[in-house]
Amino acid sequence: MTFNEINNLIDTDNPFNAWTGAGVLYKEDENPEQTMYQISHYQFVASSLAVQEAKKIDSKLQIGCMLHLGPLYPASCKPLDQIASLKAMDRRFFFSDVQIRGTYPSYTKKLWERKNVKLDITQEDLANLKKGTVDFLGFSYYKSTIAEYNAQADFLEKPNPYVSKSDWGWAIDPVGLRYILNVAYERYQKPLFIVENGFGAYDKLENGSVNDDYRINYLQSHVVQMLKAIELDGVDVIGYTPWAAIDIISASTGEIEKRYGFIYVNLDEVKQGTAGVYRKQSFEWYKNIIKTNGECLKDQVRVEK
Amino acid sequence: MINKDFLWGGAVAANQYEGAWDTGGKGISVTDVMTKGDVNTPRKITAGVLPNEEYPNHFGIDFYHHYKEEIELFAEMGFKCFRRSIAWSRIFPHGDEEKPNEEGLAFYDNVFDECLKYGIQPVVTLSHFEMPYYLADHYGGWRDRRVIDFFLRYAKVCFERYHEKVKY
Numbered sequence: 001m002t003f004n005e006i007n008n009l010i011d012t013d014n015p016f017n018a019w020t021g022a023g024v025l026y027k028e029d030e031n032p033e034q035t036m037y038q039i040s041h042y043q044f045v046a047s048s049l050a051v052q053e054a055k056k057i058d059s060k061l062q063i064g065c066m067l068h069l070g071p072l073y074p075a076s077c078k079p080l081d082q083i084a085s086l087k088a089m090d091r092r093f094f095f096s097d098v099q100i101r102g103t104y105p106s107y108t109k110k111l112w113e114r115k116n117v118k119l120d121i122t123q124e125d126l127a128n129l130k131k132g133t134v135d136f137l138g139f140s141y142y143k144s145t146i147a148e149y150n151a152q153a154d155f156l157e158k159p160n161p162y163v164s165k166s167d168w169g170w171a172i173d174p175v176g177l178r179y180i181l182n183v184a185y186e187r188y189q190k191p192l193f194i195v196e197n198g199f200g201a202y203d204k205l206e207n208g209s210v211n212d213d214y215r216i217n218y219l220q221s222h223v224v225q226m227l228k229a230i231e232l233d234g235v236d237v238i239g240y241t242p243w244a245a246i247d248i249i250s251a252s253t254g255e256i257e258k259r260y261g262f263i264y265v266n267l268d269e270v271k272q273g274t275a276g277v278y279r280k281q282s283f284e285w286y287k288n289i290i291k292t293n294g295e296c297l298k299d300q301v302r303v304e305k
Numbered sequence: 306m307i308n309k310d311f312l313w314g315g316a317v318a319a320n321q322y323e324g325a326w327d328t329g330g331k332g333i334s335v336t337d338v339m340t341k342g343d344v345n346t347p348r349k350i351t352a353g354v355l356p357n358e359e360y361p362n363h364f365g366i367d368f369y370h371h372y373k374e375e376i377e378l379f380a381e382m383g384f385k386c387f388r389r390s391i392a393w394s395r396i397f398p399h400g401d402e403e404k405p406n407e408e409g410l411a412f413y414d415n416v417f418d419e420c421l422k423y424g425i426q427p428v429v430t431l432s433h434f435e436m437p438y439y440l441a442d443h444y445g446g447w448r449d450r451r452v453i454d455f456f457l458r459y460a461k462v463c464f465e466r467y468h469e470k471v472k473y
Binding site: 023058061231252256293 | 386438
């Protein structure tokens, strides 16, 4: 995959997106949206050139793009909320539309016209975008939200009142994973790779392990929905790699305390030179999922729900 | 039921777990200048690495020195693949060099070989929040068209070096 969660760039209100994704700090006197489209364009061109180079070196190499993905459902069945959801999803899919189809979508060209966005885009760039389309779509899935029509903005993003929340306030929507797999597959007919999905929690180490049934419940419900997408809907999914394989420091705060892994890491012990790693309950759970290739969940998959 | 080749595994990003931020010829990356935050305090982006700040990405979980033990645990879980990124600044410490840093390339050879020993396919992200800080500082990051060529050079080095070990 070329650029991780490339579509985080679209949100110019959070300065970390442009910094971590592109090494860019927006200046006070510039239009961040214009800059965002320019740096995205350079990354699209770089990605397309990298794909072409990869195929020259080894035609078997499979290069993907990578998105942060989750549905923004319509807030209601009002027609204008359908449009709001559509526009919200276009913003999310804009990046893969370019990297998979090799051309700028018409909704983007119209937006640039309307907002007078002027970019450095050459004919050679456009030819390269066409020649270097990616082979698959990798994406992270954590949660869903809703899009509500708004006269000023295209839409307002809000929490989904119909899904449950974790003790830490996270929306939990496993069905949203099946939904987005279907939406993305219908949009592109390309293989999909779920390269992040997970549950952050303050784990408690007791007797050399962690009883993280909350993580097992979260992951299992998502795996079941993924298997439904494969088995019942015929979506082509290459793989599933939960975030994270092991506890690591968080991207948003740099702390280790909000933990995601199957393996508990005691950072103090690591710093003192001992191993400091412990298998959580979810370690054994996942081992069984892999060993049975998901067969152990088949009773839950076959039920239409 | 599902395909026998289905890639069950787990994911991480180099900058959040490797540590060894200045070891093996690695350059400073954009996340190496982000301070520690918490729920109430956002992280800060500093102008270079400053002496009195705490930078959690510098140590990560020190996978750089523990990769064998950790990959062994992934193998015990039965991983078919391990998704991770290559730290761009380990291969091109500043980003605009002509030649890559051999020590960085050798490190990923070791990691991939260790995975393959257990039948674990490495799955690689080329750019996961860790572009060289030098490119951000001297070129304004991806504002500058020349960064396309620097990225391409880096990507090409990775494809040539690892194409027999990495498919995705």
